Amino acid sequence: MLVPRIFSLLLIVVLIASCATSPTGQRQLLLFPDSEMSKMGAVAFEETKKQTPLSKNTRLVAYVQCVAAALTKQVPGSTQWEVRVFESPEINAFALPGGKIGVYTGILKVASNQHQLAAILGHEIEHVLANHGNARVSAAYAAQGALSLTQALAGAPSPMKDQLFGLLGIGAQYGVLMPYGRGQETEADVLGHDLMARAGFDPREAVQLWRNMSKAAGGRSPPAFLSTHPANEERIRGLTRRMPEAMRIYEAARKSGRRPDCGQP
Numbered sequence: 001m002l003v004p005r006i007f008s009l010l011l012i013v014v015l016i017a018s019c020a021t022s023p024t025g026q027r028q029l030l031l032f033p034d035s036e037m038s039k040m041g042a043v044a045f046e047e048t049k050k051q052t053p054l055s056k057n058t059r060l061v062a063y064v065q066c067v068a069a070a071l072t073k074q075v076p077g078s079t080q081w082e083v084r085v086f087e088s089p090e091i092n093a094f095a096l097p098g099g100k101i102g103v104y105t106g107i108l109k110v111a112s113n114q115h116q117l118a119a120i121l122g123h124e125i126e127h128v129l130a131n132h133g134n135a136r137v138s139a140a141y142a143a144q145g146a147l148s149l150t151q152a153l154a155g156a157p158s159p160m161k162d163q164l165f166g167l168l169g170i171g172a173q174y175g176v177l178m179p180y181g182r183g184q185e186t187e188a189d190v191l192g193h194d195l196m197a198r199a200g201f202d203p204r205e206a207v208q209l210w211r212n213m214s215k216a217a218g219g220r221s222p223p224a225f226l227s228t229h230p231a232n233e234e235r236i237r238g239l240t241r242r243m244p245e246a247m248r249i250y251e252a253a254r255k256s257g258r259r260p261d262c263g264q265p
């Protein structure tokens with residue numbers, strides 16, 4: 001059988017070509033070009049917009065966009081980030097490949113100031129920059145090839161489409177609970193912590209944010225955010241351990257005039 005052999009050879013070539021190293025040195029298999037990931041992100045974002053109304057609170061929208069802009073300004077590259085605020089009590093936020101950021105109004109009760117919101121968005125943005133979505137989709141669909149993925153995305157709602165959204169990190173909205181791996185969480189924590197500090201947000205507030213999140217977990221509607229980003233003492237210990245370095249970055253940012261003032265949620 002010649003054809004399958006060519007395919008498996010092709011697959012091997014692709015696998016060899018795409019074993020990449022993440023920003024903190026973890027090996028990950030990336031099968032999809034950025035353009036393909038951006039397309040997936042755009043589809044997932046449009047779907048979310050169809051399902052959840054946008055907030056009409058202009059003050060709140062300006063606040064979220066101010067925090068997001070301060071962060072994305074510190075991200076190298078020319079991506080135009082699209083930032084939307086969804087009107088929903090759900091405690092959730094996400095970033096998608098292709099420069100999409102979604103914030104649910106519910107999370108602003110847990111992230112109670114601009115620094116804590118920056119901690120969440122910094123973490124989410126770094127998941128995207130470190131290609132964690134690509135790594136997860138690649139691991140799940142290494143055998144199936146990109147063709148069936150593109151078909152699944154273009155078509156009507158299906159379990160495969162829901163799973164894809166889960167792999168991109170917005171599964172909770174679709175009832176697909178897919179926590180990131182521990183290595184990916186640590187990586188997003190470390191890089192997100194630096195990013196918020198570089199943008200002039202107080203990195204000490206990241207610890208408070210995760211404390212608030214843990215506290216909310218015991219409440220009446222546990223945060224959907226926690227289903228994909230488990231909060232635990234280990235995370236808080238990790239952030240605390242690297243606080244001196246984050247504080248140095250923060251002080252330098254403040255000195256060079258990066259002092260975001262986005263107001264209160």
Ligand SMILES: [Zn+2]
Pocket residue numbers: 123127180184185188228229
């Ligand atoms: Zn995470």
